[in-house]
Amino acid sequence: MAARWYDGNEFVLLENGEEFFPRVFERIGAAREEVVIETFILFEDKVGLALHEVLVAAARRGVQVDLTIDGWGSPDLSEQFIAGLVGAGVRLHVFDPGPRPFGWRPNMLRRMHRKIVVVDGEVAFMGGINYSADHLADYGPEAKQDYAVEMRGPVVAEVHRFVHASLAAGTRHNPQARRWWRWRRKARHAPEQLPRVGSMRAMLVSRDNSRHTVDIERQYRIAIRAARERIVIANAYFFPGYRLIRDLRRAARRGVDVRLILQGTPDMAIVKVGASALYGFLAKAGVRIFEYCERPLHGKVALVDRDWSTVGSSNLDPLSLSLNLEANMIIRDRAFNAQLHAKLDALMRTSCKQVTFEAVSQAAGVLEVVRSFVAFHLVRLYPALVAWLPRHRPRLEAAMAHELAHATGKERP
Missing domain, CATH: 3.30.870.10 (Endonuclease Chain A)
Known part of the structure; x- marks a missing residue:
């Protein structure tokens, strides 16, 4: 349905x-x-x-x-x-x-x-x-x-x-x-x-391994492509597909204030390794990245402009977007959007450190460049790779x- x-x-x-x-x-x-x-x-x-x-x-x-x-x-x-x-x-x-x-x-x-x-x-x-x-x-x-x-x-x-x-x-x-x-x-x-x-x-949007394989990702992309003012995504495990990353970069380049709140104190070390490999690619386009450092971030929420919000179980990573059974609620309401924005804005102001493009560029050695290259092509190819796994x-x-x-x-x- x-x-x-x-x-x-x-x-x-x-x-x-x-x-x-x-x-x-x-x-x-x-x-x-x-x-x-x-x-x-x-x-x-x-x-x-x-x-x-x-x-x-x-x-x-x-x-x-x-x-x-x-x-x-x-x-x-x-x-x-x-x-x-x-x-x-x-x-x-x-x-x-x-x-x-x-x-x-x-x-x-x-x-x-x-x-x-x-x-x-x-x-x-x-x-x-x-x-x-x-x-x-x-x-x-x-x-x-x-x-x-x-x-x-x-x-x-x-x-x-x-x-x-x-x-x-x-x-x-x-x-x-x-x-x-x-x-x-x-x-x-x-x-x-x-x-x-x-x-x-x-x-209600869900993801399964039969009829609704990309529904949650599709709703994110629809909202991101339509954004005119702001996008704030707070997500624990961030390693999305190439198309979603491309949409975020395009939004930032057309003047949308795009902000990502990601784990700075991850519950699994590989989480930060994967996300940070994309930092340079995103920050270069104007995406603002904030690492939440007070404790592990486990949220899966986002808002776009003044009336679109989502809260649910889906991370923006290969497991949630291509493998797991997930469910998110999408809400269209200005008051709810404002309340969620206030919560996330407080996190960015009081409990996060911003990762700038300059900082990423200065830290980028040969290994970092190789790692970012591999990460970029992984997010570009993983939907096709996942399709080979048994269902x-x-x-x-x-x-x-x-x-x-x-x-x-x-x-x-």
Whole structure:
């Protein structure tokens, strides 16, 4: 189904776990009929245990709870943790769990990287925040900087339809899971049945490995090509395709104020190596680059001009743009755009250092020139290279009590 715009929505921008987790847990605590969650990471720390508590309580009072975790991103949940969920009636699904020979997780490509919550088909959350304590400031210097949105209005029905379609697709080739599930549950509301609660226009865009392989990148490029005043992109893992980089350079050259907020204190060293290899190519065209140095940046947000914004799970790197399952919300609203801009502007003013073209040029030795040359051609060629990788049919495996060891990749003692 092609993405479409929905009018009459309301969005609340949430920054970091301090704002996100209380809102999500409160909504789950008030759920009457259904909770559906997709997350890449669920750790068994204080955040994961808090989510566990509210989901178990919801299931015990009769709410249908479906929780999907990624088999690579959430590999180490204990049998006790899973048994508590399943025993209460939570339907726990593991995306592509796969075998773990000798404790190694080889199947790291094409992951379920989305972060979505839908409660009673009436309120939803989407963004980049996982269920782990490293999204809270008290985690220390490695705490992540990130964003999400809470939404109400007709677009929630589209998100609800999307998560149920994903559940159905994941079990289509898994007879064991299909016997366990009571499928197929219809969406509680059509978009026209949900009342308009605001003035914001919104569109759900996703990326998969079948019909929507480039949808998120396409929406970025459409907005960038139409930009007339400003572009601000805050992205944790920045190594996009050649076409998107070309669009950014062209925007800067026609006078658009193009700013990138990237990781200056990366959670993985290779992240900065990849992004910085493009610095000279971008800065030469007038793109302004800011490295966020206060802590690791994990956000995936952007804004263009005065009314276009996006918040979601997709990075601008080969994994997100060509391999993973992702979802972003695009929002057309001046007030939301202004709020997001204020947040990002504060980061640039107080917590970033700007990387200038002069600084990049002075630091560019022979090895740097070679590295930039290789990086440039990688981003030009990687879409074609990725097409050669196998596109398996991802599946959801139900985590039943007698399958706990298999679902977590652990053997029983």
